[in-house]
Amino acid sequence: MGWGGVYHCGPARPPPFPSPSLSLPTMRSLTLSLSFLALLGPAAAAANCKAIPSDPSFPAADVWKAALPNAKARGPQTIPTRPDYRLEAASVVDVKAAVDFARKHNVRLSLITSGHDGLARNDAPSGLLVGLEKLTGVRIETTFTPSPKGAAPISKPAPMPKLRKRATPQAVTFGAGMTTQAINDLIAKEGIYTNGAEHGEVSVAGGWAQCGGHGPLTPYVGLGVDDALEFQVVTADGQLRIANAVSEPDLFWALRGGCGSTFGVVVQATVRAHPSPKMAVTRFTLNATNPAGVAKATAVLHAAFPDLVKAGVGGYYNLFPGQLTGIFHTVGEQGTSAYSQKIWAPILAKLGGVDTVVKSTATATYAEFPSYKAYYDKTWGAADAHMKARRGLSKPDVYNWWSTPEPEAIPALARRHGPGEAAMLPVSGGRSDGASRLLDAAAVTDPRNADLIRKSMPGKGMLRGALLGGPGLHKPGPADTAVHPSWRSTIATLWVPGDGAGLAELAPKMGSYVNEGAWNASNWQDVFWGANYGRLEKVKEKVDPGFVFYVTPGVGADAWAGNGKGALCKAEGGQGRSGVVKGGFPPVGDNLNLKKGSKG
Structure with missing residues (x-):
């Protein structure tokens, strides 16, 4: 598969994506040393790896139940492929409990909202998966001024005030589980819209906004990160932090482009609203x-x-x-x-x-x-009608929005996560x-x-x-x-x-x-973040030094690597920190799940 830190899990994969600074990637021949974890024996290895079910330190079922009573066990896995437990967080309290549990018991923690991630960063072969789909609610802010106190928590159902025309921009606060189409359907009657993906079931506050987020109106209002005014985020220490222009500004900057599941769990966001155009x-x-x-x-x-x-x-x-x-x-x-x-x-x-x-x-x-809603509903499909149209499968290889009157679904896109399908939990599709x-x-x-x-x-x-x-x-x-x-x-x-x-x-x-992007992009730090990567890495080291949150490719990912046995372990020095293979491939990590048809 490729290398990460000191682990080598197979032949080096060819460079799929040359660096912006290189016309052709330089292939380095590296003699990888034996893992220091193996040399020091199983006890030392366990201390330097996330706990998996075969480890004595992995929490017993009664420990899980006592701390996270609503978490559902997957059951024994002959070959580890998915998280051992899944918790559908219904509140910030649930999220804090999950983060505290993962940190205390040294288990893998992965996050999923609407499930749209071709890099499979919302998946892991062990530990706890936290679903954020239930963190809903929308509130229109007649004014918004960033402060250390932050926007008031969303109540469900949140009040939707009657607005008057005003010269100052409006904002919208919403829970992390809200999708772009669900938000805009609720606020359209006030003649406003929020920036979101072309695909209506994508959640706004998750990986879409935190990785950049482009959509139909990006030419006119910018990326999702440009419209973000505040994130409320549970960090690795289990604390709820207010990240905006005046509170935790470095964290706020990192959350606007550094990507999700890296610096914490965003539970609520406030973004600019724009007048709906013809x-x-x-x-x-x-x-x-x-x-x-x-x-x-x-x-x-x-x-x-x-x-x-x-x-x-x-x-x-x-x-x-x-x-x-x-x-x-x-x-x-x-x-x-x-x-x-x-x-x-x-x-x-x-x-x-x-x-x-x-x-x-x-x-x-x-x-x-x-209006924007009229455009969106006609062009990409109103939520309920569109969901029904996409249930049937007739062309498994091509999903052509543009030339077919009724869109035809492929298996990976057959499920929507909106009204009428609340019982269908999002799942990772694996790496594409x-x-x-x-x-x-x-x-x-x-x-x-x-x-x-x-x-x-x-x-x-x-x-x-x-x-x-x-x-x-x-x-x-x-x-x-x-x-x-x-x-x-x-x-x-x-x-x-x-x-x-x-x-x-x-x-x-x-x-x-x-x-x-490519999950195995060469010179990935430069390809994905360029000159901003160094500052992002410093924020990661500050807010999550123990890597409660880990994704690959992701900021600081070179500090850990999969050991080929389903565990995520500390890498010796880390690619970025040691400089040995800086500019190489992202660490393979512990998640080897591939989307059907992908070569890996």
Whole structure:
């Protein structure tokens, strides 16, 4: 699988994602020493590893029951693959009890909210899994001023005040279990919306916002981290801390880009609310007779991106072996069909002239919507109707939102976590193969686009892209939040199956969006966080020196590694701290669960 610290669990995996600072990763030949844990014997090894059920120190069933009476036991596992206990936290008290238990008994602690994580950081083969889906409630804040006291705790059901028009921005406070669609459905009647994912069932306060968080309106309002005003977080010492601009500012900075399950458990968040704009949508489905035609058409589309950003366009596009689909939008005064047609007519004409593209398909449809909710419900599906539409399975390999009237589900997307499916607990899907790259203006206009995209295209399946550039994304400074600094010059992001080497060649100085990145990315600290990684590591050392929270790839992950027997153990010095393999692969960790179809 690869190396982490002093452990070597198999042959070194090839570098799937070159560093922004390297055109091709340098492969180092390392002679790995025997683990010092093995040399010192089982007792010393146990003291330096998280406890697993086969260890004498692992808490007995009655200890679990006494401390966490609502935790459910999984039962004995012949081969450790999932946490031994699961607790659905219904309150901050539950979360604090879980953190205290994991720290006291030295067991693995993993967190899950809505379950959308291709890196499987929400999973572990032992210990305790804490579900945050029950931490719900939404409250509109007529004003918000950060303070050490923090926003009042959410009550369920939280009061929804009648608002008057005002010049000052409004904010929304919500529990960590709330999804973007659930929040916006509740507040839409007040003419406002909050930043969230394109996929409505993704929770806002979890990994989406803490890793950056892009969505449909990122070009206009920025990333999720840019809208975060406060996080209330239970840290490794079991304390509830208020993290905002005036209270725990370093922790607040780290939570805005350093990613979830790393610095603590976010239980409540407050974010900016924005006036709901009118919107216009442009859709097209371009057919080509071969993958090369799709790649060439995408190069033409990419070349138009800088001008589209200046014109106020954002949106999404998918590449299939014989098809390029797009769904783009404009907002506010530019949110009209007439404006969209004026912009897209010459681009579609160029797309229709690409070799092997079926010219008759180079057309678009246009639609206008009076509000963000109207746009979202029609474009991505209203919550209840959309859930029902996605229950059936008919095409297991492709999930094409753009060209089918009723979306068709694949197994990994068949479950939604919203109204009507409260009994369905989210589960980790395992690690997925794939990589993303942030693309700047130089990358999208590079003449090598067609060739490198063609090399990245699979025999079946798709590439997923998003046009995200705009004043909202580009205005914040590179160190204002903890996300990779190259976000602030990003025009688009593109996810590809496989190792992403072609994209890295296209954009060598850009990073990768962690939530869509490669779980085995080479030079991962630089690829995911760039110059911000050093400061993030210092915050990690301050708030969680004992690694109650561990994910890989994640800040400080090089201090621990899987021992190949289901346990997570301290690495000798750690990759980052020793400097021996700084810039190498992320530690394998103890979680080896793969998404079905992934190669590992």
